[in-house]
Amino acid sequence: MAKAEGAADGGGASTSYRLLPVKIKGPGGGPAVTRYLYIKQHASPADGLPKERALFVAGIPVALQGPPLVELFAQFGEVERAALHGSRVSAVLLYRAAEGLAALLKAAARGRPLELRLPEPQGPCGLKAWVEQHKALKPGNGELQAALDEWMEDWEAEEERKRQEALKAQEDDGWTVVQRHKGRKKNASATGVVVGGVAGAAAAAAQLAAAKQKDPTHSDFYRFQQREQRRSELLDLRAKFEQDKKRIAELRASRKWKPY
Incomplete structure (x- = not known):
């Protein structure tokens, strides 16, 4: 049985890790890659998890980070829940029954590697996925020109309005x-x-x-102008009337009989 001595996982007592080899096969049927996980019973009073059902896993490769990790350990019993550490290289799994953890530790003691075939990816993966993600962040000239034309049309329509x-x-x-x-x-x-x-x-x-x-406001304004104009015309008529009246008086005075 392969063992590796290590520190406690938060419980305060020194425990032994068991080395668990895992053969990972790609979805394309290529050669398998062997990776090694370090496992032990998880005994941490702070978590409150039952020691007989809790498992601590360290050294998790990228290919097993996520659902594949649960699928791997579900070969020995139903996994009730799994919590991946923020570093994503360690995790804590809780079996629904203590028999699942016991079967896993027994298989690790025999030293026989576990096998896991990764599922077919739903989209691009690896370098191709990174390239596609990079392209998505930088749209092409066609999309950029279309967005610019749409913006200009909206701006011209607003200016015309x-x-x-x-x-x-x-x-x-x-x-x-x-x-x-x-x-x-x-x-x-x-x-x-x-x-x-x-x-x-x-x-x-x-x-x-x-x-x-x-607009009644402007209509009132023009009526005011008209009233001012009529008032000015009336004043002019009165002044002209006084002038005519004075002239008629002068004419009458000039027509009186003067014997001398």
């Missing part, structure tokens, strides 16, 4: 937006109607009247 809102606000204020075109100058409203000459003036006046009807 802002421009239309600004033009609409100017139109609501009663302004006629002048756009520069090649050739003769034309006027265009915010709605995109191009106007020019007499017809353009009529169209602009119609838009201005529509804007007054839409």
Whole structure:
């Protein structure tokens, strides 16, 4: 029986490790690789696990880190649970029955290696998996260009929306937006109607009247202007009336009979 002396696994007492050889066969049917595990009963009062069912395993290779480790030791009995250490090179397993741990220790005492065939990987593994993972972090030029085009379309659409809102606000204020075109100058409203000459003036006046009807605030503003204009015209009429009245009095005075 192969043994290796080691420190306790947290229980405080010195215990002996048993050397357990494991032949690992790849999924492709290639040559088996032998790895050696160090096992012993796990006696740690801090964990509160029953000593007759708990197993401590050290020296776990990468190929056995995870479900393959449970599958390997499940050959001797049902494994209730397994806890892999943060370093991933050691673990604690708990058998559902003490007979499972006893059968494992007996097989390790005989020195016969255990055999385990790894399952077929669901995706790329090894170096190929690392290469695929690296490629996934760096998308190609096509995906990058597509993402850039989508961003530019969204940005241009947002800028166009802002421009239309600004033009609409100017139109609501009663302004006629002048756009520069090649050739003769034309006027265009915010709605995109191009106007020019007499017809353009009529169209602009119609838009201005529509804007007054839409917004009561601006309508009140224009009525105020109209009231000021009528008041100014009334003052001018009164001044003209006084002038005419004075002139008529002068004419009447000049027509009186004067014998001398």
